Amino acid sequence: MKKSLVALMCAGAxxxxxxxxxxxxxxxxxxQTQATETTESKWTGEAPVAAEGELLTGIGTSVSINxxxxxxxxxxxxxxxxxxxxAVTVDSNGAIVECVIDIAxxxxxxxxxxxxxxxxxxxxxxxxELGDDYGxxxxxxxxxxxxxxxxxxxxxxxGKTASDIKDMAITEGKAGDEDxxxxxxxxxxxxxxxxVEAMYTAVAGGAAEGDKLGLGLTTSISSSxxxxxxxxxxxxxxxxxSVLTLxxxxxxxxxxxxxVQAKISFDTKGVITSDxxxxxxxxxxxGEDYGMKRVxxxxxxxxxxxQAYADYTVGKTIDEVNxxxxxxxxxxxxxxxxxxxxxxxxxxxxxxKAVASAQ
Numbered sequence: 001m002k003k004s005l006v007a008l009m010c011a012g013a014x015x016x017x018x019x020x021x022x023x024x025x026x027x028x029x030x031x032q033t034q035a036t037e038t039t040e041s042k043w044t045g046e047a048p049v050a051a052e053g054e055l056l057t058g059i060g061t062s063v064s065i066n067x068x069x070x071x072x073x074x075x076x077x078x079x080x081x082x083x084x085x086x087a088v089t090v091d092s093n094g095a096i097v098e099c100v101i102d103i104a105x106x107x108x109x110x111x112x113x114x115x116x117x118x119x120x121x122x123x124x125x126x127x128x129e130l131g132d133d134y135g136x137x138x139x140x141x142x143x144x145x146x147x148x149x150x151x152x153x154x155x156x157x158x159g160k161t162a163s164d165i166k167d168m169a170i171t172e173g174k175a176g177d178e179d180x181x182x183x184x185x186x187x188x189x190x191x192x193x194x195x196v197e198a199m200y201t202a203v204a205g206g207a208a209e210g211d212k213l214g215l216g217l218t219t220s221i222s223s224s225x226x227x228x229x230x231x232x233x234x235x236x237x238x239x240x241x242s243v244l245t246l247x248x249x250x251x252x253x254x255x256x257x258x259x260v261q262a263k264i265s266f267d268t269k270g271v272i273t274s275d276x277x278x279x280x281x282x283x284x285x286x287g288e289d290y291g292m293k294r295v296x297x298x299x300x301x302x303x304x305x306x307q308a309y310a311d312y313t314v315g316k317t318i319d320e321v322n323x324x325x326x327x328x329x330x331x332x333x334x335x336x337x338x339x340x341x342x343x344x345x346x347x348x349x350x351x352x353k354a355v356a357s358a359q
Contacts, residue, residue, distance in 0.1 A: 041166060041196070043162065043166065043196050043197065043200045046094070047090070047094055047161065047162035047163075047199045047200045047202075048090070048094070048199075048200070048202055048203070049090065049091070049092055049093065049094040050090055050091050050092045050204060051092060051204065052092050053092075053208060053209055054092070054204055054207065054208055054209075055089040055090065055091060055097060055204075055207035055208060055209060055211060055245065055254075056089065056090040056091075056202035056203055056204055056205075056207070057087075057088075057089055057202060057203065057204075057205050057207050057213075057243060057244070057245055057254040057255075057256055058086075058087070058088045058089075058090065058197075058198035058199055058200075058201050058202030058203070058243070058256070059085070059086070059087060059197075059198055059201065059241060059243045059256050059258050059282075059284070060085070060086040060088075060193070060194040060195060060196065060197030060198030060199070060200075060201065061083060061084065061085050061086075061194055061197065061241070061258065061260055061282045061285070062083075062084040062190040062193040062194040062197070063081065063082070063083045063084070063260055063262055063279075063280035063281075063282075064081075064082045064190070064280075065079070065080060065081050065082075065262060065264050065274065065276050065278075065280065066276045066277065067080040067082065068080045068264055068272055068274075068276055069272075070266075070270055070271045070272055071110055071111055071112040071266075071269075071270025071271070072112060072270075073112055076109040076110060076111050076112075076117050076270075077109065077110050077111075077112075077266060077270045077271075077272065078107050078108070078109055078110075079107070079108040079109075079110065079235030079237075079264035079266065079272070080105070080106070080107045080108075080264075081104070081105075081106045081108075081237040081239075081260075081262030081264065081280075082103060082104075082105050082190070083103065083104040083105075083106075083237070083239050083260045083262060083280075084101070084102075084103050084190035084191065084193070084194045085101070085102050085103070085104070085194060085215065085217065085239075085241055086099065086100070086101050086191065086194035086195040086197070086198040087099070087100045087101075087198065087213055087214070087215040087243040088100075088157075088195060088198040088199055088202060088213070089202075089207060089211070089213050089245060090199055090202045091209070093161075094161045094162065094199075095158075095159050095160060095161050096157050096158050096159065096160055096161075096165075096195075096199065097158065097209075097213075098154075098158065098212070098213035099154035099155075099157045099158060099195060099213075100154060100213055100214070100215040100357065101150040101151075101153060101154050101191055101194065101195070102126045102127060102128040102150070102215055102217060103126060103127045103128075103146075103150075103190075104124065104126050104127075104217050104219045104237070104239040104260075105126075105127060106124050106219050106221065106237035106239070106262070108221050108224055108235035108236075108237065108264070110226075110227075110233060110235060110266050110270055111270055112269065112270040113268060113269075113270065114226055114227030114228075114233045114266060114267060114268035114269065114270055115226045115227075115233075116224050116225070116226055116233065116235065118221060118224070120221055120222045120224060121222065122221075124219040124220075124221065124237070126217045126219070127146050127147065127150070128147050128150070129217075130146075131145070131147055132145055134146045134147070136149075136186075140185060141185055142182065142183065142185050144183065144185075146186070148183075149183065149184045149185065149186050150191070152180070152183035152184050153175075153180070153184050153188060153191050156177075156179075156180050156183075156184075157195055161199075162196055162199040162200060165192060165195050165196050165199065166192075166196055168192060170188065170189065170192070173187040173188065173189050174186075174187065174188065175188050201284075203256075204254075205245075205253075205254030205255065205256070205310075205311075205314065206245075206253045206254045206314050207245035207253045207254035208247075208253065210247070210248070211245040211246060211247050211253050211254075212245065212246045212247075212358040212359070213243070213244075213245055213358060214242075214243070214244050214245070214246060214353075214354035214355055214356070214357040214358025214359075215241070215242070215243055215353075215354055215357055216241070216242040216349075216350040216351060216352065216353025216354030216355070216356070216357060217239055217240065217241055217242075217350060217353065218239070218240050218346050218349040218350050218353065219237055219238065219239045219240075220237075220238045220240075220346070221235070221236060221237055221238070222238075223236040223238060224236050227266060227267055227268045228268070229268065232265040232266060232267050232273050233265065233266045233267070233268075234263055234264070234265055235263070235264045235265075235266065236261065236262070236263045236264075237260075237261075237262045238259060238260070238261050238262075238346075239259065239260045239262070240257070240258075240259050240346040240347060240349070240350045241257065241258045241259065241260070241282075241350060242255070242256070242257055242310075242347065242350035242351040242353065242354040243255075243256045243257075243258075243354065244256065244310075244313070244351065244354045244355065244358065245358070246355060246358040246359065250317050250318070250355075250359070251315060251316065251317055252313050252314050252315065252316055252317070252318075252321070252351075252355070253314065253315075254314060255310035255311065255313045255314050255351070256307075256310055257306040257307070257309065257310045257347055257350070257351075258282045258283060258284045258306070259282065259283045259302075259306075259346075260280065260282045260283075261280075261283065262280050263280075283302050283303060283306070284303045284306070286302075286303075287301070287303055288301055290302045290303070292305075292342075296341065297341055298338060298339065298341055300339065300341075302342065304339075305339065305340045305341065305342050306342070306347070308336070308339035308340050309331070309336065309339075309340045309342075309344055309347055310347075312324075312335065312336055312340075313351060318351070318352055318355040321348060321351055321352075321355075322348055322352065324336075324344075324348070326344060326345065326348075329343035329344065329345045330342070330343060330344065331344050
């Protein structure tokens with residue numbers, strides 16, 4: 001999570017993570033274990049606004065690996081990446097028109113002898129995709145599932161400016177506004193952080209008033225590896241993100257793509273060696289620091305190639321996007337080969353989910 005991004009972040013962070021796959025009923029653990037600290041926001045000045053009749057489209061992320069635990073003699077360790085993603089559209093008043101929030105909560109097991117114990121090929125649905133199966137409702141003091149609370153926060157954010165979101169009342173990680181607290185009892189600091197970033201980084205990409213906003217995620221852990229005597233093991237959660245807008249004819253009118261690579265290392269004794277408080281930036285946030293340009297055959301950085309592919313999908317239906325010619329994961333259409341040489345398969349999966357969510 002970006003400490004410099006927005007005031008207030010999780011320190012305890014047991015939070016709702018305890019729910020996935022375990023059906024916990026410990027409400028106290030899920031809703032009351034977030035400590036806070038105050039840091040200076042990096043988002044200062046005025047956030048961008050759209051031209052009259054147009055909409056800006058934005059992505060924001062907030063990542064924490066703080067809930068990761070070492071392996072013991074009696075239990076595997078867990079490398080846990082909690083990636084909060086916010087999608088927004090912003091109007092000519094600098095206010096949110098639509099907002100969608102999701103979390104990719106990825107847990108990768110490893111043993112006390114440094115071996116990955118999770119299935120590297122398993123699917124990792126987001127909290128929104130889990131829906132009622134996430135299992136928060138039975139233990140929630142307000143009787144609401146995680147996605148219902150996330151939607152309530154997003155609905156509250158509509159019509160608000162970036163300053164409104166930055167200055168929102170928060171008490172010990174919880175919403176301080178009485179009306180909002182009645183529908184959102186989970187920690188909201190990562191929501192706040194991701195939404196503010198999405199508003200400050202929103203751009204004009206062709207969206208217009210009346211278009212619908214969509215958010216799609218897909219997560220893979222296939223790059224994870226065991227520890228060896230020469231090298232720490234790696235639990236890597238790669239979450240690909242699509243944020244787009246769709247018009248009434250089902251045509252994509254704006255498109256953004258990003259990837260969060262959350263990497264958590266551990267040694268041959270199953271002890272985590274990563275700094276769990278360190279920031280994890282998305283590939284777009286890393287920008288030139290990601291370092292692809294110097295090895296790219298076409299001399300383009302990752303964010304440049306991702307945006308080139310996103311731009312190529314504008315004006316297309318999802319059937320047309322999935323009809324783009326691909327060989328071994330790389331787009332082969334003549335209009336793309338000069339600007340995109342990275343794999344696009346996960347892009348298409350995330351875009352397909354985003355289109356479905358916008359309908």
